[in-house]
Amino acid sequence: MSWLLTATIVLYILGLLHSIFGFYRKRQVFVRLALGMVFAGFACHTAFLTLLGGARGHLPITNLSESLCFFAWCVSLAFMVANVRYRIHALGAFALPLVSALTILSQLAWDEQHTIPQFLRSGWVYFHAGAAFVAYAAFFLTSVAGVLYLVQEKELKGKNFHFLYFRLPPLQVCDELMRRFLFTGFVAMSLTIISGAIWAQQAWGRFWGWDPKETAALVTWAIYFILVNYRLSARWRGRWAAWISVVGLTSALATFGVNWGLHRYL
16 A cells, blocks of 8 residues: 555655646646646545555544644645635645645654554544544645735735736635635534544543643634634735734644644554
8 A cells, every 4th residue: 555655645746846837937737737646646645545544444543644644635635626616726836845745754654553542442533633634724725825815915015016926816816715714624623622522521531621732722713713703794804814814824733733641642
């Protein structure tokens, strides 16, 4: 199965290189080639995770290497959904570096001898962790859309159009992409916290214990709750929403990286 992960990495890197070149030269042929390579890489990635899950008898998200690989899969899926829906040709140059880095790190950290701790042998872990990775991927795309919005807005306000202006999507498209992935990520993070509380009650006899990862997840959820609330009330749109989405991603990545306390099994 390892050859599938290697093929995935090679295809993602080739897709990234073609995306960067297509972005720089504004050549659609390279963008189309990049998308084809990413779709092929995603197919290999999906096959690898499916075979790995079958061999190990569980969804492969129970240690660091598996989690990095599954996170990369979620980001890749979010990228393809966004590209199919919005046709943002510049997106690959901003999203694929993370996908490539995560898959490479997962291979470098691979552990064939990993065993699942007893308290992880529950169906809740798969729903809980799966929802969390969907949330992280959605928040990443939200942040990328926010960065694209801020750069494009700066170009428009300066009225001195440079290289990026002719390669980035319109502000309305960036804002719509930001909005959709924001709501997706917020719902997924809410499900993560709820399912984690139910699982904690079953495993440790309490719904909440202020474990470092629990606390970090709550902070992340609160940031996005504020952003969702103000977007729905039409007070924060455009620049403010973009800036908060970048701050929120920092918190989400910190949440992903906090693996001590009761979450030290990663």
